[in-house]
Amino acid sequence: MPLRLPPLPALRFFEAAGRHQSFKLAAAELNVTPSAISHGIVGLEQALGVELFVREPRGLSLTPAGGDYLSYVSEAFSLIAIGTQRLPNNRANRTIALSCAPTLASRWLLPRLQSFRARWPNANVTVDTSHRQVGFPVDGFDFAIRMSRAPVAGTAWTRLFGERLVPVCSPAYRESLLDEQGNLDLRRATLIHVNAASEDWQAWFDATGTTGATDTTSSAGTNGIDLSDGLRVDTIQLAFEAAAMGLGVALGRRPLVDRDLANHALVEASPQTIPSTTAYWLVSSESVDRRPELFDFKRWLLTEAEHFDDSPAVAAAGLDSANS
Secondary structure (H helix, E strand, O other), X not given: OOOOOOOHHHHHHHHHHHHHOOHHHHHHHHOOOHHHHHHHHHXXXXXXXXOOEEEEOOEEEEOHHHXXXXXXXXXXXXXXXXXXXXXXXXXHHHEEEEEOOHHHHHHHHHHHHHHHHHHOOOOEEEEEOOOOOOXXXXXXXXXXXXXXXXXXXXXXXEEEEEEEEEEEEOHHHHHHOEOOOOOEEHHHOOEEEEOOOOOOHHHHHHHHOOOOXXXXXXXXXXOOXXXXXXXXXOOHHHHHXXXXXXXXXXXXXXOOOHHHHHOOOXXXXXXXXXXXXXXXXXXXXXXXXXXXHHHHHHHHHHHHHXXXXXXXXXXXXXXXXXXX
């Protein structure tokens, strides 16, 4: 007797909505309307005879039954995706799908992809910079690059490199910050803040002990700076562009800001540089080692990242934990 299965389109709607905890985000991912998601899940609930979601004015959440059912549905879709990838002569085997933040993609990844394509010309790479969670392998991604303080259980995480934070601004703007003795006076500066950054000016001031006017021989300063003032933007890319336009001083993140420093669009406003407490990690699906093009891409990416990580011991620890 054949197994009775709920409607598969409705299950896909349920999996995406349960993962995002949102009909709207699920609709955007699946290229349908939120109404279609809602109606599909209502039909699924009626077919199953159980309520899967709690719908409240403040948001959407899974019921206990819905949460339990989601784990089975997600695993089923994962098995289908893995089985599809392992089919012989599957065209998808020649595509490498990566999720990555926009600034890292444009400033670090894309300039290096030509070297990968030169060595593996038949491997097609897809880069997705949308801000959304990635489920392996249901969403069709092979890799994601994420910023975190440590690996997250459940997937394979390998440390790529950490950032170093240094104040940057345009050459002309830096000149305007020098006092009569030629010392940098940050009290004159407009600080450019990135709202979404996990570490910003507060971290730099705390680590360096800088509170105001500084010179190159001392990190101590006089007169505090109000960190609530300044220009606020929502992306690192926009902060760098604002600094290059002379709108203030941004907290540069190396290696992302290296290109601007090399072409002198930006200069270091202060020589004091601090390591970030977070790092970029490569998150992999379980099928990576079974597909030669994915294995080659991962190995290439880790080789590229070695040049930017000044904490090899930490990197090795991350690699060991991710492969354990």
